[in-house]
Amino acid sequence: MKRVIIVGAGVIGLLLAKRLARDGIDTTVYESKRRVSDNAAKASGIFSKDGLSRLDVGWRGALVTTLNGATIFAGGESFRVETAGDKAYVLERGKFVELCAKEACEAGAGIVLGKRLPKEQILEMKKDANNIIVGADGAVSMVASAVGFPPIGEHILTYKAEYEGAQVPDPHRVELFFSNKIAKRFFGWTVPYSRTKMEVGIGISSLSKKTSTAAFNEFLESTFIKNHISSAKKTAGYASIIPLNARKKTVIDNVLLVGDAAGQVKATTGGGIIFGAACAGVAAGAIIENVRNGAPLLSYEKMWRKRFGLDLKMHRMLHGYYSRMGDRGFAIAIKAAKLAGFEQFFSKYGDMDKPSLMMKRFFLRGMSK
Numbered sequence: 001m002k003r004v005i006i007v008g009a010g011v012i013g014l015l016l017a018k019r020l021a022r023d024g025i026d027t028t029v030y031e032s033k034r035r036v037s038d039n040a041a042k043a044s045g046i047f048s049k050d051g052l053s054r055l056d057v058g059w060r061g062a063l064v065t066t067l068n069g070a071t072i073f074a075g076g077e078s079f080r081v082e083t084a085g086d087k088a089y090v091l092e093r094g095k096f097v098e099l100c101a102k103e104a105c106e107a108g109a110g111i112v113l114g115k116r117l118p119k120e121q122i123l124e125m126k127k128d129a130n131n132i133i134v135g136a137d138g139a140v141s142m143v144a145s146a147v148g149f150p151p152i153g154e155h156i157l158t159y160k161a162e163y164e165g166a167q168v169p170d171p172h173r174v175e176l177f178f179s180n181k182i183a184k185r186f187f188g189w190t191v192p193y194s195r196t197k198m199e200v201g202i203g204i205s206s207l208s209k210k211t212s213t214a215a216f217n218e219f220l221e222s223t224f225i226k227n228h229i230s231s232a233k234k235t236a237g238y239a240s241i242i243p244l245n246a247r248k249k250t251v252i253d254n255v256l257l258v259g260d261a262a263g264q265v266k267a268t269t270g271g272g273i274i275f276g277a278a279c280a281g282v283a284a285g286a287i288i289e290n291v292r293n294g295a296p297l298l299s300y301e302k303m304w305r306k307r308f309g310l311d312l313k314m315h316r317m318l319h320g321y322y323s324r325m326g327d328r329g330f331a332i333a334i335k336a337a338k339l340a341g342f343e344q345f346f347s348k349y350g351d352m353d354k355p356s357l358m359m360k361r362f363f364l365r366g367m368s369k
């Protein structure tokens, strides 16, 4: 009888475990931390409303605030997107992952906490053809390196901090900042939690010569951020990492990679949950077919690339394009986009997860004019 071993109890590993266990597949998740939430606060918790509704998790217990707009600042210009209703949510990541774990357990999956599977044990498990091993162990995947998956190449190094007593300009609006003056591929953000609590964060290329904390400290010096947090108290700060590319291979023999371990992340925003979860759904289908009918696990690779590969590539292309622009280039691009009516277009059709859908609408709109 086949069994599934998932390495990593992040959101993606847990969603996969729930789906498999619900279908009667023998599933165990191994997590190196003592609590599933121990790793979670390093990331932000912005999710599109549509994306979240597709996740099949009772997430409401983790809701912090709703979002209906974003302002992008670059090269001294700003670009404002405003939606008619709530477009996205901010969730508390620790609570969210706990909800995912609860649902995985209720579905019948086993979760072993405080157990870091060493490389040798993974390779030993791989030898048994009755085992299906899933690396859901994040951006620096030990499963991927142990089994010999192709590397990711470039990552985004992040630092985020939380502030209490802040001057939050709008509790339903995120702010994004771009400037290559601070570091290669630099972007910064603020996320509101309430009228007085907010998160400030930055990301830079792992190929940059700066550390993420140095870039963060520089970002704090900008007038925008200074105004927000001049009298605020920093309550937490975390460094982390986001993969910038999908791996060239995500299945080798009886081993699969999902989520950040596979690099299934939007390069534009670093958002990985909605894509990762959709890919985990594809992985679940392939695993169930393999256990029941002996179908090849390789169908996972083909299927997730077919369904989501184009959007991931578009995010990557977009990221590559704007991260090469200097501040002057940003200013010109923003001015031109405003003149062309893109603020209104994004406000109406903006889709955080599916730029391909947005482009399709753009071309249809253009033709109908």
Ligand SMILES: Cc1cc2nc3c(=O)[nH]c(=O)nc-3n(C[C@H](O)[C@H](O)[C@H](O)COP(=O)(O)OP(=O)(O)OC[C@H]3O[C@@H](n4cnc5c(N)ncnc54)[C@H](O)[C@@H]3O)c2cc1C
Pocket (backbone or CB within 6 Å): 007, 008, 009, 010, 011, 012, 013, 030, 031, 032, 033, 036, 039, 042, 043, 044, 045, 046, 047, 115, 116, 117, 118, 136, 137, 138, 139, 142, 143, 158, 159, 160, 201, 240, 241, 242, 258, 259, 260, 261, 265, 270, 271, 272, 273, 274, 276
């Ligand atoms: C600063 C920042 C902000 C972000 N903001 C957003 C956002 O707003 N929206 C969004 O959708 N995404 C966001 N992301 C990305 C998102 O957090 C990731 O895509 C998501 O967490 C990936 O989930 P995962 O389950 O694949 O991996 P992870 O969440 O990294 O979970 C991997 C788990 O595996 C465990 N593990 C690692 N190695 C081992 C081992 N050898 N044995 C056992 N366990 C192991 C880890 O402890 C961890 O619990 C952000 C990321 C960062 C860094």
